[in-house]
Amino acid sequence: MKEYGPETFGELKADLYDDLYEAPMRVETADSVRTLAELAAGGRVLEFAIGTGRVALPLAATGLEVHGIEASDKMVAKLKAKPGGDAIPVTVGDMAKATVKGPFDLVYLVFNTIFNLTTQSAQVRCFQNAARHMGERGLFVVETVVPELDGYFEGQRMRGSWVTMDEARFEISIHDRAAQTLSFQRIVISEGKTRMLPHFCRYVWPSELDLMARIAGLELRERWAWWDKSPFTNTSKSHISIYGHAARETGP
Ligand SMILES: C[S@@+](CC[C@H](N)C(=O)[O-])C[C@H]1O[C@@H](n2cnc3c(N)ncnc32)[C@H](O)[C@@H]1O
Structure with missing residues (x-):
């Protein structure tokens, strides 16, 4: 069996990524760039999992110095081929352990x-790695959905998205409640061929992210529902969480 690595x-997905997300998410991307630029306040910025530069390129275009860490050479090649891509230094590696010369005023990790990172310990290491890259007043911004587990029955879910005379597209996923993991196969079957697109992930509730931050010596400063800074409530479907270094405890 092939391994699912970082x-x-x-x-x-490198070949499909921009068609699927770059143009369709133009409005969300612009909102995120505006708020990230404000949080960076002219300082140095590091994106974990920079991908094809959907956010990093317009952020760099505001005049900020932006660096990236990215696990996939193919995603980096897509970024580098875009206008302005060459000006963004990218370290190929795992965001849970790769190092870039810091410090940075803003480290961010967006789009879920x-x-x-498919284990709790890798996610904790990611927070620790962010903390290591942050200057004294640096911030770590994490944007993700609040986990949504509707439609699972006995730990599995199947959803069709497309059926024609000669093609069917569907997704099957398995939920492990104890490990908080979802294992997906997106399958396209057409005359004589099958294409499979696997995806493995570990979902995390906002409260668990806050504990990971504390393990890394960070503390939650702000939590918004979206980039417009709307308040996070118990019905929010997503959150933007902003962490800074925890104040040192003093006293006896
Ligand atoms: C959903 S895309 C997000 C890309 C970009 N940040 C954006 O918002 O468009 C996820 C990215 O994370 C990268 N990635 C996944 N695991 C990683 C890891 N452990 N370290 C670094 N990059 C990783 C993938 O290669 C992919 O580029």
């Missing part, structure tokens, strides 16, 4: 990508 997502 680079697998990008190696499988903390879930791409």
Whole structure:
């Protein structure tokens, strides 16, 4: 059986990624760039899992110095081929352990990508790695959905998305409640061929992210529902969480 490693997502999706997300998410991307630029306040910025530069390129275009860490060579090649891509230094490696010369005023990890780390310990190491890269007043911004587990029955879910005379597209996923993992296969079957697109992730509730941050010596400063800074509530479907270094405890 093939291993699903940090680079697998990008190696499988690099060719499709911009068509699927770059143009369709233009409005969300612009919102995120505006708020990230404000949080960076002119300082140095590091994106974990920079991908094809959907966010990093427009952020760099605001005049900020932006660096990236990315596991997939293919995603990096897509970024580098875009206008301005060459000006963004990217370290190929795992965001849970790769190092870039810091310090940075802002480290960010968006679009649910903390879930791409498939174990709790890798996610904790990612927070620790962010903390190591942050300057004294540096911030770590994490954007992700609040986990949504509707439609699972006895730990599995199957959803069709497309059926024609000669093609069917569907997705099957298995939920492990104890490990908080979802294992997906997106399958396209057409005359004489089958294409499979696997995806493995570990979902995390906001409260568990806050504990990971504490293990890494960070503390939650702000939590918004979206980039417009709307308040996070118990019905929010996503959150933007902002962490800074925890104040040292003093006293006896
Ligand atoms: C959903 S995409 C997000 C890309 C980009 N940040 C964006 O918002 O468009 C996830 C990215 O994470 C990268 N990735 C997954 N696991 C990684 C890891 N452990 N270290 C670094 N990059 C990783 C993938 O290769 C892919 O480029």
